[in-house]
Amino acid sequence: MFPGPGDSRSAYPAALQSHSGRPSMRVCGNLVEDARERLRRAALSCSRWGWLSFWVQLVLCTVAAVITLFSMAFTSQTGPGVSLLLSLFGIAMGYLSTFWAFGYTRLSRRMFRFLDTGSPRIRRYDVIGTLEKGAIINVLGLFATVLGLQSTIGMLVAKTLTTATVNPFMASSSGSWNPVLAFDVFNVQEG
Numbered sequence: 001m002f003p004g005p006g007d008s009r010s011a012y013p014a015a016l017q018s019h020s021g022r023p024s025m026r027v028c029g030n031l032v033e034d035a036r037e038r039l040r041r042a043a044l045s046c047s048r049w050g051w052l053s054f055w056v057q058l059v060l061c062t063v064a065a066v067i068t069l070f071s072m073a074f075t076s077q078t079g080p081g082v083s084l085l086l087s088l089f090g091i092a093m094g095y096l097s098t099f100w101a102f103g104y105t106r107l108s109r110r111m112f113r114f115l116d117t118g119s120p121r122i123r124r125y126d127v128i129g130t131l132e133k134g135a136i137i138n139v140l141g142l143f144a145t146v147l148g149l150q151s152t153i154g155m156l157v158a159k160t161l162t163t164a165t166v167n168p169f170m171a172s173s174s175g176s177w178n179p180v181l182a183f184d185v186f187n188v189q190e191g
Helices: 030-074 082-117 123-165 180-190
Strands: none
Touching: 030 082, 030 123
């Protein structure tokens, strides 16, 4: 059976055992220092990765937004297509993820404040929930952007295949010839 609190074969040191033989919530010695060190490393990682992801996502989302606005201004489409709407949704989720990453830096400040003063308490559930919500935002944005990109590439391939069968010398007199332009290839970068 399981060793009791007075048994020398106990799996836990005597300072960590309650009267029932299970570990108590009272922690002393090196265990507190180990937990504080793990929390300090987690706060440091959260701060570093939060700032890195904030700046990288801010730059990449801004470049994608500028390219999308440029393509919207100079395109000959009559209305917004599915690929444009999905790309815009992906960019919006990218900006939301950018500011969510800024929240990671605030979370690391709260962790450091807890290590310094002991208040306010940081619950593990809140930290994991914040990270999970950020991952969900990133995955939704990535999914929408990839779908928009696939739609754009599909349209470009269809345009290439339909113009490949038309003789450009004979089609110049009719208005049905729609060649693949450099701008069409540039629109692929929009996603």
